[in-house]
Amino acid sequence: MxxxxxxxxxxxxxxxxxxxxxxxxxxxxxxxxxxxxxxxxxxxxxxxxxxxxxxxxxxxxxxxxxxxxxxxxxxxxxxxxxxxxxxxxxxxxxxxxxxxxxxxxxxxxxxxxxxxxxxxxxxxxxxxxxxxxxxxxxxxxxxxxxxxxxxxxxxxxxxxxxxxxxxxxxxxxSRELSEEDVDVFYGCVMCQSFAPTHVCVVTPDRTALCGAINWFDCRAAAKMDPDGPIFEIEKGAVIDDVKGEYENVNAAVAEKSQGTFDRVYLHSVFGHPHTSCGCFEAVAFYIPELDGIGIVDRDFKGETPLGIPFSAMAGQCSGGKQIEGFAGLSLEYMRSPKFLQADGGYERIIWLPKDIKSSLEGFIPEDLMDKIPTDEDANSIKEIRKFLQDAEHPIMERLKETESDKAESP
Ligand code: SF4
Ligand code: ZN
Structure with a gap:
């Protein structure tokens, strides 16, 4: 040939x-x-x-x-x-x-x-x-x-x-549909050639983390080739609609990950986040000091507030693993109303690169737009804390509560 x-x-x-x-x-x-x-x-x-x-x-x-x-x-x-x-x-x-x-x-x-x-x-x-x-x-x-x-x-x-x-x-x-509107989600295992336990779950709200495959694409692919790498997952029973946990999704992920994972939260970085292969467009990462979440994308070349660049972070959380506090995601998922909804959505986001932020105008709630710092405003934990305080980001309330709880507990 x-x-x-x-x-x-x-x-x-x-x-x-x-x-x-x-x-x-x-x-x-x-x-x-x-x-x-x-x-x-x-x-x-x-x-x-x-x-x-x-x-x-x-x-x-x-x-x-x-x-x-x-x-x-x-x-x-x-x-x-x-x-x-x-x-x-x-x-x-x-x-x-x-x-x-x-x-x-x-x-x-x-x-x-x-x-x-x-x-x-x-x-x-x-x-x-x-x-x-x-x-x-x-x-x-x-x-x-x-x-x-x-x-x-x-x-x-x-x-x-x-x-x-x-x-x-x-x-x-795909933005016109949401998880409630459909009876079927899709899974994709195309990336198992290098991330053997990775299973992408694609819903109308959660475009695949590579950013290249949405729910409609999957529907067409599964129809064309039912035995191919993209397959149907009957939505079935909802276990937790905020976290985005579904009985059949768990079962499909268990089967396709050869039993490595049997629970997935589609809309959280905590507990059982979605697995990450290596082609995610961005990573959501937990910043424990501030109890908030940062986002970094592939194009961002500097260091994240965790002190490492995107490449190093990607290395740590890729390969088909499920790592609490990290989730690979597509930029399109950040336009969904369900974007990390279990974690507080944009109210929990406390840092992201400037280019991403401007591309999300109209999707980040207006009252939060000026309260979330970018790499231009703050980069260290200390700088971010100061920015959040000055801008009265809602996370500061939350932080005060947890910090006073800690002070009170013996
Ligand atoms: Fe498929 Fe894209 Fe997910 Fe890879 S990252 S498994 S190609 S949907
Ligand atoms: Zn991949």
Missing amino acids: FEDIPVDVSPMYEGERIRAANMFVELAGPKSIGAELVQVKEDVEDGKIEVVGPNIDEMKEGKIYPFGILVEIKGEKLEKELEGVIERKMHELCNYVKGFMHLNQRDQIWCRISKETKEAGFKLEDLGKALSALYKEEFPIIESMSIRILTEKSEVESFIETARSQYEQRDAR
Whole structure:
């Protein structure tokens, strides 16, 4: 199938990491820009692979380039709702290519090409060829497929604009529904290839933590491939509607985590928080000194109030574990009215990066907007405490109560 591609293509390369020392170039990632997008179209020229901008052999070793992948697909049975799930598969399929590393999703992608793969004569067209073949094998309902790979900065910039408006349209749809409105939730185990006990539970309120798969996407995927990695969970009996604990969710998580976990609170970082694989867009973390919760996202490069950056925190709470006080989540989940509702929702949030805060305007209750400090206002526990005090954040009341309780108890 891959005779004309100069390197091996196989699932065995999926876990391959390309370290800086072995890297020829980096594409997209935190130091550049990039995005991936799958679109169902009426008119698709099958087999067309286009590269716009410098190809691998025109790139300079050690440099970082903007990177965009647009995949257009056509098929009688293809629905627009399948775009999100097919797009999410890009991560896995790109990683089948030996010497090509792909991390994250949507406009967060981060890729690298190894020196050996460059030496073998690998070009971006080869990535397109591999994707095209793998995709058709994985999703037989794809009849035609064309791929556009962009490395030209201005092209990537305008592509990111288009991609973001598509992501927003997908996300907005799911905002209209909530857990009470549906009888079925979904689970996803796509990330078990590297986080074997991780099970994502997707409800209309809780978009998957990778941010790339919402309830509608899951519905379409489960219908298309009932034996695939995305499956139905009958909602069944509610154990606790505030924490977001459901009998059938617990049972499904127990089964799919091979018995490792049998309880999940969808809307809390305490007790039995949702497991975290490694592709979460953000992490909610408990700040014990102030009894509040901070949020940090992948794009934030500084140190969090816990004294560690996102990367270190992600390392501690990923891999499919359930760690009390931490929960990986999507930015879209922060727009849900159920966002950590068991913990107090935004009344419990006491720190988050400025960019996230401004992206949540209209979702953070108005009276709290000025009371939650960002990295621009405060970074240490001491600074945060002072800010919360001055701004009269509701957590200060709570804190006073618990602190006076402690003082009173023998
Ligand atoms: Fe599926 Fe969750 Fe992985 Fe997203 S993070 S691909 S929803 S398992
Ligand atoms: Zn994941």
